[in-house]
Amino acid sequence: MRICVVGAGYVGLVTAAVIAGLGHQVSVVENHPAKLAVLRRGETPIYEEGLPSLVKDNFRDGRLTFTDDIGAAAEKAEAVFIAVGTPSQADGSPDMASFYAVRDALCQLPYRSNAGRRLAVVKSTVPIGTGDALHHFFQKNAASRSWQVISNPEFLRQGTALYDTYNADRIIIGTEEEDAAHLLMKIYAPLGRPVLLVDRRSAEMIKYAANTFLAAKISFINEIACLCEQVGADIGAVARGMGMDARIGHAFLRAGIGFGGSCFPKDLHALLSTGQEAQLQLPMITAVAAVNHNQNLLLPRFLSELYGDLQGVRVCLWGLTYKPGTDDTRDAPALAVLAELTGRGAQVTAYDPQVKACWLVKQQFPAVAIAHDSYEAAARSEAIILLTEWPEFAHLNWNRLRHQVKRPLVLDGRNCLDGSVVEAAGFSYAGIGQKRYSLKRLQARTGSAEMGVALS
Numbered sequence: 194m195r196i197c198v199v200g201a202g203y204v205g206l207v208t209a210a211v212i213a214g215l216g217h218q219v220s221v222v223e224n225h226p227a228k229l230a231v232l233r234r235g236e237t238p239i240y241e242e243g244l245p246s247l248v249k250d251n252f253r254d255g256r257l258t259f260t261d262d263i264g265a266a267a268e269k270a271e272a273v274f275i276a277v278g279t280p281s282q283a284d285g286s287p288d289m290a291s292f293y294a295v296r297d298a299l300c301q302l303p304y305r306s307n308a309g310r311r312l313a314v315v316k317s318t319v320p321i322g323t324g325d326a327l328h329h330f331f332q333k334n335a336a337s338r339s340w341q342v343i344s345n346p347e348f349l350r351q352g353t354a355l356y357d358t359y360n361a362d363r364i365i366i367g368t369e370e371e372d373a374a375h376l377l378m379k380i381y382a383p384l385g386r387p388v389l390l391v392d393r394r395s396a397e398m399i400k401y402a403a404n405t406f407l408a409a410k411i412s413f414i415n416e417i418a419c420l421c422e423q424v425g426a427d428i429g430a431v432a433r434g435m436g437m438d439a440r441i442g443h444a445f446l447r448a449g450i451g452f453g454g455s456c457f458p459k460d461l462h463a464l465l466s467t468g469q470e471a472q473l474q475l476p477m478i479t480a481v482a483a484v485n486h487n488q489n490l491l492l493p494r495f496l497s498e499l500y501g502d503l504q505g506v507r508v509c510l511w512g513l514t515y516k517p518g519t520d521d522t523r524d525a526p527a528l529a530v531l532a533e534l535t536g537r538g539a540q541v542t543a544y545d546p547q548v549k550a551c552w553l554v555k556q557q558f559p560a561v562a563i564a565h566d567s568y569e570a571a572a573r574s575e576a577i578i579l580l581t582e583w584p585e586f587a588h589l590n591w592n593r594l595r596h597q598v599k600r601p602l603v604l605d606g607r608n609c610l611d612g613s614v615v616e617a618a619g620f621s622y623a624g625i626g627q628k629r630y631s632l633k634r635l636q637a638r639t640g641s642a643e644m645g646v647a648l649s
């Protein structure tokens with residue numbers, strides 16, 4: 194089949210490469226000139242495990258092509274996958290400008306009389322009712338009446354996007370038009386994944402509800418972690434014990450500094466904005482966002498309390514991406530942490546294994562120094578805060594680090610370090626909700642002679 198994918202981001206490029214790998218002819222439309230230039234060399238402008246080789250192979254074999262001409266690419270296609278961004282606006286609602294630009298371009302294509310129907314597959318996360326509105330928009334116009342609209346939300350996770358696409362728990366197909374559903378099922382059939390057929394609005398709601406539920410699990414475990422600190426329980430043990438209950442499961446029960454990224458915060462706020470439009474209070478979802486906001490700022494605020502004042506204090510940040518395995522810093526907790534620390538006058542040096550993440554952050558926070566590795570970032574620091582659980586942080590030479598820092602303090606925002614190893618090297622260490630290494634314990638020790646010596 195001839196397929197067109199509009200938007201070569203994390204969703205679009207992965208979708209395009211996987212579908213091309215299934216043997217289809219895929220034309221990808223990308224309107225960002227720099228990204229397009231990279232793609233046209235058969236290279237990948239985003240970091241995603243396994244993606245460069247899949248793109249390269251299909252590009253070389255001529256199954257994957259790149260263009261900025263949506264008209265030409267969509268005209269020849271049997272199905273057009275829309276995967277453009279829908280970022281948050283100031284009021285929390287998604288910015289649909291890119292989506293509408295695509296809609297308007299598709300609308301211009303000539304009517305297909307005997308060449309068959311055209312399929313518009315909406316993969317972007319869009320407000321509930323968008324698919325129906327697109328359907329009516331196409332129906333109003335004689336030329337675009339051949340379009341059929343399917344809502345086909347995407348559930349891949351950055352960092353494991355290819356794995357998630359090949360092993361999707363489910364493929365949601367939202368349409369009431371049977372022939373359209375069958376065409377899309379035919380495209381996905383080789384993946385052999387379970388398909389759920391629903392109406393367009395329910396498909397759109399499934400995406401928002403699923404992301405909000407996962408975000409709620411994170412905020413829930415973080416709230417319990419804060420309570421663990423106060424009552425002397427250990428969040429690791431608690432999460433393990435909870436997760437063993439098959440009704441709960443282990444996923445998304447890792448306490449830390451909260452979620453970020455291009456999806457959870459955006460989708461949460463989009464759903465709240467939908468609630469507002471429907472004049473419905475959504476107290477639970479409001480709480481999920483509020484808990485996460487506080488959690489993002491927990492460590493810089495703790496540090497500020499610990500030291501009394503952060504003016505001129507040298508702080509080292511390890512990890513800037515919102516999670517490991519990606520170069521994405523959109524809405525990363527690191528941004529909130531940086532705003533808080535620099536707002537309090539701290540001098541921040543940051544390191545992330547992804548160079549692109551470093552320069553993205555540097556653009557937003559020019560005063561922040563960027564280091565080439567963990568050791569350089571930690572040099573002469575008065576506190577190290579770990580924000581992203583990149584595997585390399587678990588294999589550092591703590592004795593070497595102890596000689597480089599000015600004050601030996603480590604705050605582990607992802608509970609991914611071994612506190613006993615870090616403390617054995619002479620550091621003071623605390624994680625989130627850890628019984629042995631709680632923030633409360635660290636705070637209690639600051640007044641003591643032991644801590645005064647340790648931190649000097």
Ligand SMILES: NC(=O)c1ccc[n+]([C@@H]2O[C@H](COP(=O)([O-])OP(=O)(O)OC[C@H]3O[C@@H](n4cnc5c(N)ncnc54)[C@H](O)[C@@H]3O)[C@@H](O)[C@H]2O)c1
Pocket residue numbers: 199200201202203204205222223224225228263276277278279291292294295316317318319347348349350351455456
């Ligand atoms: N990133 C994820 O993990 C993820 C997961 C599930 C769903 N989603 C949803 O999928 C959508 C895309 O997300 P993403 O992370 O891939 O976004 P992205 O910003 O990485 O990619 C979007 C791409 O579309 C391009 N684009 C914008 N307007 C265009 C136009 N008119 N013509 C051609 N190209 C255009 C942009 O230049 C960009 O490269 C969003 O709605 C998002 O919420 C994302």
